[in-house]
Amino acid sequence: MTDSEVGAVSTIVGIHGIGKRQTGRHQMAPAWRAALRDGLERATGSAVAEPPLALAFYGHLFAPAATRTGTRTSTQDATRAGTGATKGPGPDPHAWLTELDGAELEDLLAAAGEAITPEEAEAAAASPAKAYTRLPRPLQTVLRALDRRFGPSAGVLYLGALREVRRYLTDTELKERIDATVRADVSPDCRVLIGHSLGSVVAFEYVRQNPGHRLDRLVTLGSPLSLRMVRRLLPNPRYGAIRGLPVTLGSWVNIRDARDPVTCGGGLRPWWPGVDDRPPVDNQGDAHAVERYLGKRETASAVLEVLPGLAP
DSSP: OOOHHHHHHOEEEEESSSSSOOOOHHHHHHHHHHHHHHHHHHHHSSSSOOOOEEEEOOGGSSHHHHHTTTTTHOOOOOTTTTSSSSSSSSSSSGGGGGGGOOHHHHHHHHHHHSSOOHHHHHHHHSSOOOOOSSOOHHHHHHHHHHHHHHTHHHHHHHHHHHOOOOOHHHHHHHHHHHHHHHHHHTTTTTOEEEEETHHOOOOHHHHHTTOOOOEEEEEEESSSSTSSSHHHHHHHHHTTTTTSSSSTTOOOOEOTTTOOOOTTTTOTTTTSSTOOOOOOOTTTTTTOOOHHHSSSSSHHHHHTTOGGGGGO
């Protein structure tokens, strides 16, 4: 099934997460469909057809303007977005951490405090310096503490993810462009919206801004919506909370891995009482990866409950 064929009949739409500036919908959508198909087969115990899933893609909007016009960019431009900028020889992939402005640094350090305890921070500060030595000391401490708690490179993933979430919620022009792109990509036939990572925040905003589109289910994977910084920056953080869910949602299922640093704030039910926080899954060595989430029986079951026709 081609992307255009899926788009014409898509009852499921996915919204991707962080660090996707250099890829695109046609590259990512087949991987999402394959992973969910694996999950559906695990959930049903039978072979299933490729699911009718389309992908709303906005990652290119985070890229510096120069990269969209084909002109050369500086190291600063290449790393400014915060994640997925460079690999291997060349510009330092952690350079963006040295370029945080005062407000960004304050917010990210506060968010790190939600993921680690004061004792963990003290232990990281007291340990011999072995990583992130070119960064300001407060960042060294939280990055080491996050790595100790969640695994290698977890600190960069966590702060990079939250920097993109923060930028989406504070850069009005960028947010309007992302929201418009997603709105155009979510067809009227969509019944299940799946948001991963930052995509779960974008999905929540889609629901808030489009009250005319009733969804049978919102599925959030690896969501940072439980973090104080994220909720503080939402245009309407209490949207849907009084009723338990936004009025246009039939249901909302949240799935997280307890080892996924982006979900360290916990489940979403304390903030939206109608959310169904499913038991944590185990994505093993790549706790935040969308393919790991989509391939889980738990995610597929959340889809099958409202789209039983996907089962053979």
